[in-house]
Structures are given as structure tokens and as C-alpha cells.
Amino acid sequence: MNKIYITRKLPEAALAKIKQHCDVSIWDEEDTAVPREVLQEQLKDADGLLCLLTERIDEQLLEAAPNLKVISNMAVGYNNIDVEAATKRGIAVTNTPGVLTETTADLTFALMLATSRRLIEASDYLRQGQWKTWSPMQLTGQDIYGATLGIIGMGRIGESVAKRAKGFDMELLYYNRSRKLEAEKTYGMTYADMDTLLSQSDFIVVLTPYSPETVNLIDREQFARMKHTAVLINTARGGIVNEDALYDALTGGRIWAAGLDVFETEPLQPSHRLLKLPNVVAMPHIGSASIKTRTRMAMLAAENLILGVSGTRPLHLVNPEINLF
Numbered sequence: 001m002n003k004i005y006i007t008r009k010l011p012e013a014a015l016a017k018i019k020q021h022c023d024v025s026i027w028d029e030e031d032t033a034v035p036r037e038v039l040q041e042q043l044k045d046a047d048g049l050l051c052l053l054t055e056r057i058d059e060q061l062l063e064a065a066p067n068l069k070v071i072s073n074m075a076v077g078y079n080n081i082d083v084e085a086a087t088k089r090g091i092a093v094t095n096t097p098g099v100l101t102e103t104t105a106d107l108t109f110a111l112m113l114a115t116s117r118r119l120i121e122a123s124d125y126l127r128q129g130q131w132k133t134w135s136p137m138q139l140t141g142q143d144i145y146g147a148t149l150g151i152i153g154m155g156r157i158g159e160s161v162a163k164r165a166k167g168f169d170m171e172l173l174y175y176n177r178s179r180k181l182e183a184e185k186t187y188g189m190t191y192a193d194m195d196t197l198l199s200q201s202d203f204i205v206v207l208t209p210y211s212p213e214t215v216n217l218i219d220r221e222q223f224a225r226m227k228h229t230a231v232l233i234n235t236a237r238g239g240i241v242n243e244d245a246l247y248d249a250l251t252g253g254r255i256w257a258a259g260l261d262v263f264e265t266e267p268l269q270p271s272h273r274l275l276k277l278p279n280v281v282a283m284p285h286i287g288s289a290s291i292k293t294r295t296r297m298a299m300l301a302a303e304n305l306i307l308g309v310s311g312t313r314p315l316h317l318v319n320p321e322i323n324l325f
């Protein structure tokens with residue numbers, strides 16, 4: 001039987017499925033990540049690895065994994081894996097696209113609502129006993145209905161956010177590597193260059209993958225083009241938005257607010273200066289965190305893993321150029 005290492009406690013159904021086919025070892029914890037030295041030791045004789053975005057799978061680790069055939073990442077984003085190094089060794093890398101699209105679009109929209117209407121701040125105001133009377137301009141925010149939404153990265157999740165925005169009668173602008181003519185018709189969207197999108201949007205949502213081209217895609221220069229009332233939402237990856245520039249934009253009145261699910265360094269420490277700002281709504285990377293979706297992601301990661309170690313082409317191969325299947 002193929003030997004598999006799994007880096008975190010998984011939903012029972014996914015674990016049972018893998019155990020039917022493979023000999024499994026697991027870091028069976030929910031709230032701590034597997035220490036790197038444990039992972040390295042476990043990979044010495046593993047044929048397959050099921051990992052999460054919290055594990056950095058780099059050249060050094062792969063060097064110590066001579067039998068490894070498949071790395072199944074339980075996430076759509078795979079920037080935690082050195083795909084080039086894996087490909088060089090003929091190791092298949094897989095991910096879990098699609099099954100998390102709607103759930104992540106829901107959280108993106110939730111962050112748009114929470115930031116623009118100051119929901120967390122208003123809830124704290126109430127709980128902390130500051131609500132003494134009703135006043136005309138007390139805790140007032142920005143409207144979503146009828147506002148302009150600019151989506152940067154019009155992929156699966158980008159389109160699902162656009163679909164939701166239609167229900168709020170939003171004007172839609174988008175910027176992407178390539179134009180999406182069909183989606184333009186379906187959602188009534190307009191393709192815009194980055195400068196136009198930044199200067200005309202009331203809400204700017206970042207939904208590109210993290211890659212060398214998207215590091216600091218939103219930096220000082222981009223904040224300088226935004227409206228003072230703009231709301232920035234990042235549910236993609238930290239590092240696409242430069243956090244120092246973001247902090248200055250939020251404290252200097254350059255933009256209105258930010259909704260963040262992802263950070264340059266995760267987990268974000270509670271002492272982080274962004275968490276001190278009332279106009280930041282921050283979440284601990286929960287974009288895909290519904291019970292149904294996380295279970296589907298785990299099942300899909302299990303399926304990719306089982307197919308890969310048994311020599312069959314996995315459903316979602318990130319590096320088809322390995323040409324093994």
C-alpha cells in the first residue's frame with residue numbers, strides 16, 4: 001500500500017476514503033500546524049502528501065522526500081508549494097478549485113457589507129455601553145446598493161462576486177489578465193485598465209492568485225488613485241496588497257475602510273497594528289469555511305491524492321507538464 005502523510009485533522013469521510021486505499025500517518029491536530037521537522041521526517045518514505053496552505057513545500061523539503069509522487073493541496077491557491085521544484089522531480093501537484101467558489105464569494109460580500117456599514121464597530125459600540133441615544137450621523141457608512149464595484153482578478157470567485165453584485169444593482173468594472181467577453185455579457189461588466197478601475201470604484205475587491213506578478217499589486221501608487229471613500233477587500237492572499245501602504249492609506253484618510261481575510265504573515269498576531277484600526281474588518285482566513293465546503297474540499301483533495309498515487313491522472317493537476325499520467 002502507498003504511504004501517505006496528512007498534515008492536519010481532516011473531516012472523517014475524507015480520512016476514511018484515503019484509508020481504504022493507503023497506509024496513512026497524520027498530524028491529527030486541529031489548532032496547531034505540523035512542525036517542519038516532523039513533516040520532513042514523515043516525508044522520508046511517503047508516496048503521497050495531503051497538505052494545507054500553511055505548509056511551505058519547498059526544494060529543501062522535496063529533497064528529503066525521495067518517494068513522493070503527489071502533493072495534494074487542500075486549497076485552490078497553491079503558492080505555498082514550489083511547483084517548479086516538484087515538477088523537476090516528476091511530482092504531481094493538485095489543488096481543489098471550484099468547490100469553494102460560492103462560499104468564498106459569500107465571505108467577500110460579507111466583508112463588503114461589514115466594512116461599508118461598520119458592522120463590527122457598531123456591534124462593539126453597543127456591547128461596550130456607548131449607545132446613549134439615536135443621532136442622525138451616528139455610525140453612518142457607505143451604501144453598497146447602486147455603488148461601483150471593481151473586481152481585480154475575474155476568475156471563478158470574481159465571477160461569483162459579480163453575480164451577487166447584480167442583486168445590489170452595482171455598476172461592475174473588472175481587470176483581469178485577459179478579457180472575459182461571455183462574463184461581460186452575463187453580468188453587464190465593463191473591462192477597465194487598472195487606473196480606471198482604481199479611480200472609479202467605490203469597492204475594490206482583489207481576487208487574483210498570489211504569484212510573482214501579483215506581489216504588491218496594490219501598493220502606495222494604487223492607493224493614491226482610489227477615492228477617499230473607497231473600500232478595499234482582500235480575500236485572495238496577503239502580499240498582493242502591501243500592508244504598510246494599506247495601513248498608511250487607512251490612517252491617512254486615503255481610503256474609507258478595508259475588509260481582510262488574508263495577511264502577509266499568517267496567523268496574524270493580535271498585536272498587529274492593522275487590528276487597532278476601527279476601519280479594518282479582519283478575519284482569520286475563513287473564506288471557504290463552511291462545513292459543506294470544507295468537507296467537499298477535503299473529499300476532493302483525497303480524490304486527487306488517491307488517483308495520483310495509484311498512477312491515474314488526478315482531477316486537478318496544477319503541473320500537467322510532468323506528463324506521467
Ligand SMILES: NC(=O)c1ccc[n+]([C@@H]2O[C@H](COP(=O)([O-])OP(=O)(O)OC[C@H]3O[C@@H](n4cnc5c(N)ncnc54)[C@H](O)[C@@H]3O)[C@@H](O)[C@H]2O)c1
Nearest residue numbers: 077104153154155156157176177208209213235236287288
Ligand atoms: N480567503 C480564502 O479563504 C480563499 C478561498 C479561495 C481562494 N482564495 C484565493 O483566491 C484566488 C482566486 O481563486 P479562483 O478560484 O477565483 O481562481 P481563478 O484562477 O479562477 O481566478 C484567478 C483570476 O485572476 C486572474 N489573474 C491572474 N494573475 C493576474 C494578474 N497578474 N493580473 C490580473 N489578473 C490576474 C486570472 O486570469 C484569473 O481570471 C486563489 O488563487 C486563492 O489564492 C482565497
Ligand SMILES: O=C(O)[C@H](O)CO
Nearest residue numbers: 074075076077100288
Ligand atoms: O486557496 C484557498 O483555497 C483558500 O485560501 C482556502 O480555502
